[in-house]
Amino acid sequence: xxxxxxxxxxxxxxxxxxxxxxxxxxxxxxxxxxxxxxxxxxxxxxxxxxxxxxxxxxxxxxxxxxxxxxxxxxxxxxxxxxxxxxxxxxxxxxxxxxxxxxxxxxxxxxxxxxxxxx
Amino acid sequence: xxxxxxxxxxxxxxxxxxxxxxxxxxxxxxxxxxxxxxxxxxxxxxxxxxxxxxxxxxxxxxxxxxxxxxxxxxxxxxxxxxxxxxxxxxxxxxxxxxxxxxxxxxxxxxxxxxxxxxxxxxxxxxxxxxxxxxxxxxxxxxxxxxxxxxxxxxxxxxxxxxxxxxxxxxxxxxxxxxxxxxxxxxxxxxxxxxxxxxxxxxxxxxxxxxxxxxxxxxxxxxxxxxxxxxxxxxxxxxxxxxxxx
Numbered sequence: 001x002x003x004x005x006x007x008x009x010x011x012x013x014x015x016x017x018x019x020x021x022x023x024x025x026x027x028x029x030x031x032x033x034x035x036x037x038x039x040x041x042x043x044x045x046x047x048x049x050x051x052x053x054x055x056x057x058x059x060x061x062x063x064x065x066x067x068x069x070x071x072x073x074x075x076x077x078x079x080x081x082x083x084x085x086x087x088x089x090x091x092x093x094x095x096x097x098x099x100x101x102x103x104x105x106x107x108x109x110x111x112x113x114x115x116x117x118x
Numbered sequence: 119x120x121x122x123x124x125x126x127x128x129x130x131x132x133x134x135x136x137x138x139x140x141x142x143x144x145x146x147x148x149x150x151x152x153x154x155x156x157x158x159x160x161x162x163x164x165x166x167x168x169x170x171x172x173x174x175x176x177x178x179x180x181x182x183x184x185x186x187x188x189x190x191x192x193x194x195x196x197x198x199x200x201x202x203x204x205x206x207x208x209x210x211x212x213x214x215x216x217x218x219x220x221x222x223x224x225x226x227x228x229x230x231x232x233x234x235x236x237x238x239x240x241x242x243x244x245x246x247x248x249x250x251x252x253x254x255x256x257x258x259x260x261x262x263x264x265x266x267x268x269x270x271x272x273x274x275x276x277x278x279x280x281x282x283x284x285x286x287x288x289x290x291x292x293x294x295x296x297x298x299x300x301x302x303x304x305x306x307x308x309x310x311x312x313x314x315x316x317x318x319x320x321x322x323x324x325x326x327x328x329x330x331x332x333x334x335x336x337x338x339x340x341x342x343x344x345x346x347x348x349x350x351x352x353x354x355x356x357x358x359x360x361x362x363x
Contacts, residue, residue, distance in 0.1 A: 036178070036228065050257065052253060058181065060181070066188075068183060068188030069183075069184070069185040070182060070183045071183070071184050073179060073181035074179060074248065074249045076178055076252060077256070078175075078257040105320055
């Protein structure tokens, strides 16, 4: 999936909230705790501005403790309670990198290099 | 006990229709039917036209489950944060505990639905179309209402710049400078082109073609200073091309 959301609204939401940190977790193995106290551990495929999270190769433990594996899991943003950030990740750097990506797209039309390309 | 209602299948916004799909509701098989993934809601109908309908905001999560120890067939698992009808809700709340559902949880009522298509290759498209439709229904409670201020509104560039000077753009973020104000000066075609190219850029920043941003019929000499892009876009914004925001 794309790294930077195309929707202007989504980019704006992301830029103004910590969701941008979660968007920097694409590709990472993480655990997501849901509001109903079930958990899902898998690799993050995508997080959108509404905190909807898509995971793959998921080990899902439901609230009663039963485990099952799922290939692909989509969790609605409002049902997310916690997202476990992997210990090895530098949070500030991740946020700054994500912001830079957004700004990169935004400034596309105004870049000076543009003049060299006909 | 689920009461199936006589509903009409959706007539528009249907992203996917999967026939020969069994629905299993809280462990109870409802037989084969057709699943409709529509933009407005998710619905399923059996052969006699009876079925049920789910609203996306009530869907907590959905997944492709290929774990045969959890369920004997590969299927699309959907967790719904509601009961399907009042009768079932009342019954299940009175019962001590059901097979899978006990409502001693924070959320209270949860329904687990499994859609088992006979064609297992359909699971991926079923999953993705649900993801897409789910994204169309963001949680209204959660979103910061200020976010709406940034939605491509018609900004007057001078006005926005003036407000910026005061340290306050329309909306609530003082130092935030968006290019939305430029959008009001784009034609519909320019807008479409801009979005398409942004998509291209997101994939490969290195590739900058001559059309970057706008149109193809202008001599390259006009691009020398890199500032003028298109008469249709806001030159005012790009005057400070060096200033990064």
